[in-house]
Amino acid sequence: MMFDVIVIGAGPAGSSTALALARQGRAVAIVEKSVFPRRKVCGEFVSATNLSLFDTFGVGEAWRAEAGPEVRRVGFFAGGRKIEATMPAASGRYGRALGRDLLDTLLLSAARNAGVEVFQPWQAIDIAREETLNAVRISSGGQQRLLRAHAVVAAHGSWEQGRLPSQLPKTQRPDDLFGFKAHFRDARLATDLMPLFIFPGGYGGMVWSDHGRLSISCCIRRDVLAAARSRHRDLSAGEAAFHHIAVSCRGVAETVGNIAPDGGWLAAGPIRPGIRPAYADGIFRVGNLAGESHPIIAEGISMAIQSGWLLAAELEDVGFLNRAACEAAGRRYSAAWRKQFSLRIAAAAGFAKILAFPGSVTAIAPLVERLPGILTFGARLSGKTTIVPGLD
Numbered sequence: 516m517m518f519d520v521i522v523i524g525a526g527p528a529g530s531s532t533a534l535a536l537a538r539q540g541r542a543v544a545i546v547e548k549s550v551f552p553r554r555k556v557c558g559e560f561v562s563a564t565n566l567s568l569f570d571t572f573g574v575g576e577a578w579r580a581e582a583g584p585e586v587r588r589v590g591f592f593a594g595g596r597k598i599e600a601t602m603p604a605a606s607g608r609y610g611r612a613l614g615r616d617l618l619d620t621l622l623l624s625a626a627r628n629a630g631v632e633v634f635q636p637w638q639a640i641d642i643a644r645e646e647t648l649n650a651v652r653i654s655s656g657g658q659q660r661l662l663r664a665h666a667v668v669a670a671h672g673s674w675e676q677g678r679l680p681s682q683l684p685k686t687q688r689p690d691d692l693f694g695f696k697a698h699f700r701d702a703r704l705a706t707d708l709m710p711l712f713i714f715p716g717g718y719g720g721m722v723w724s725d726h727g728r729l730s731i732s733c734c735i736r737r738d739v740l741a742a743a744r745s746r747h748r749d750l751s752a753g754e755a756a757f758h759h760i761a762v763s764c765r766g767v768a769e770t771v772g773n774i775a776p777d778g779g780w781l782a783a784g785p786i787r788p789g790i791r792p793a794y795a796d797g798i799f800r801v802g803n804l805a806g807e808s809h810p811i812i813a814e815g816i817s818m819a820i821q822s823g824w825l826l827a828a829e830l831e832d833v834g835f836l837n838r839a840a841c842e843a844a845g846r847r848y849s850a851a852w853r854k855q856f857s858l859r860i861a862a863a864a865g866f867a868k869i870l871a872f873p874g875s876v877t878a879i880a881p882l883v884e885r886l887p888g889i890l891t892f893g894a895r896l897s898g899k900t901t902i903v904p905g906l907d
C-alpha cells in the first residue's frame with residue numbers, strides 16, 4: 516500500500532502529526548502497536564499552551580468536557596514540608612489533566628476522521644529505503660504487511676528498544692530513571708493544586724485527572740528502586756517504589772492514606788531525557804524521540820503535540836520526491852524544534868540535577884518555603900506560558 520507519509524506510533528506526537536498532515540491533503544497512514552484505550556506511564560497534565568492547537572485540531576470541546584479541574588497552583592512537597600505558589604496562566608488559561616487512555620484515543624480518532632488510515636494493532640518492525648521510497652514492514656498476530664511512502668515520521672517514543680533505525684540503543688546505568696504511574700480515587704488533595712514531590716532517589720507529581728482520578732507519577736533511580744525492591748520482596752516494583760516515597764514524603768502519604776491504586780501501577784523506562792536529531796537517516800522524528808525533558812516539568816505531552824504541528828508546518832509545501840527539499844525542511848524543523856523547546860529541556864535537567872543531590876530534601880525545601888515564587892518562576896521557565904508561534 517502506498518502513502519505520502521507513514522507515521523509510526525499514535526501517542527500525542529504521532530496522532531497530531533498525522534492529523535496535521537492529513538489536513539494538508541496528504542495521504543497518511545499511522546501504525547500503532549497497542550489497542551486503545553490503553554493506560555500509559557504519564558502524569559497526564561496538559562499545559563494550557565496546547566488549547567489553541569486542540570481547537571485547531573477539532574478536539575478542544577471534547578478535551579474541555581473530559582479533562583480534570585484547572586490547575587491554578589503549583590506545589591512542592593519535600594520531607595514534612597508542603598509549599599504552594601501560583602501557577603502562571605497562558606493567555607489567561609490554565610492546564611488540566613486528562614488520562615492517556617482518553618487523550619490518546621481522542622487524538623487518534625480526530626486523525627482518523629481527518630482521513631488518516633489507521634493500522635492498529637500493528638507494530639512497525641523495519642524501515643528500509645527503496646530508491647525514492649521508504650518501505651515500512653508492519654506485523655500483527657503473526658501476519659506481516661509492507662507499507663510504502665515518500666516520507667516516514669517516527670513517533671514511537673524513546674523508552675522501548677527494537678530494531679527500527681530510529682529506536683534508541685539500550686542504557687544500563689545506576690542513575691537511569693524508571694517511571695511509574697497509578698490512579699487513585701478518593702484521595703485528599705485540593706483540586707486546583709499540582710504538587711511536585713521529591714524523595715531520596717527521585718521525584719514525582721500528583722494532579723487530579725478526569726472523572727475523579729488522581730494521577731500520581733514518579734521517576735526513581737535504578738539503584739534506589741533495586742534497594743526498595745530488595746526491602747519489600749512481596750511487593751511489585753511500583754508498590755515498592757511508592758512505599759519508599761510515602762515513608763519519606765508526608766504530603767504524598769497524607770494525600771493517599773491507605774487507598775489502593777485504581778488499576779494498579781504501570782512501569783516504563785528507563786526514560787531518556789535529552790535533545791536528539793529531529794531529522795536523521797531520511798526519517799523525521801517527533802515527540803519524545805526528537806527530545807525529552809525530565810518529567811519533573813510535565814511538558815512532554817505539550818512537546819509531543821507541538822512538535823507534530825511544527826513538523827507539519829515545515830512540510831506543508833514540500834514535494835516529497837525532491838530529496839533536497841526534504842533535507843531543507845528537516846533542517847528548518849530541527850531549528851524550530853530547538854527554538855521552541857531547548858530552554859525547558861535545559862531547565863528540567865537543571866531542576867532534576869539539583870534535586871538529585873543527596874540531602875536536597877533538607878537543603879532545598881527551606882529555601883523554597885522562604886521563596887515560594889521560585890515555583891511560579893520555574894513553571895514559566897519550563898514552558899507553561901510559551902505559546903506555539905502563530906497559534907495564540
Ligand SMILES: Cc1cc2nc3c(=O)[nH]c(=O)nc-3n(C[C@H](O)[C@H](O)[C@H](O)COP(=O)(O)OP(=O)(O)OC[C@H]3O[C@@H](n4cnc5c(N)ncnc54)[C@H](O)[C@@H]3O)c2cc1C
Pocket residue numbers: 523524525526527528529546547548549556557558559560561562637638639640670671672673675677679694695696732733734783786801802803804810813814815816817819
Ligand atoms: C513518570 C512520568 C510522568 C510524566 N508526566 C507528564 C505530565 O504530567 N505531562 C506531560 O506533558 N508529560 C508527562 N510525561 C512525559 C510524556 O508522557 C511523554 O513525553 C509523552 O508520552 C511523549 O509522547 P510521544 O507521542 O512522543 O510518545 P509516546 O506517548 O510514548 O507514544 C508512542 C506510541 O508509539 C507506539 N509504538 C511504539 N513503538 C511502536 C512500533 N514499533 N510500532 C507501532 N507503534 C509503536 C506506542 O505504543 C505508543 O502508543 C511524563 C513521563 C513520565 C515518565
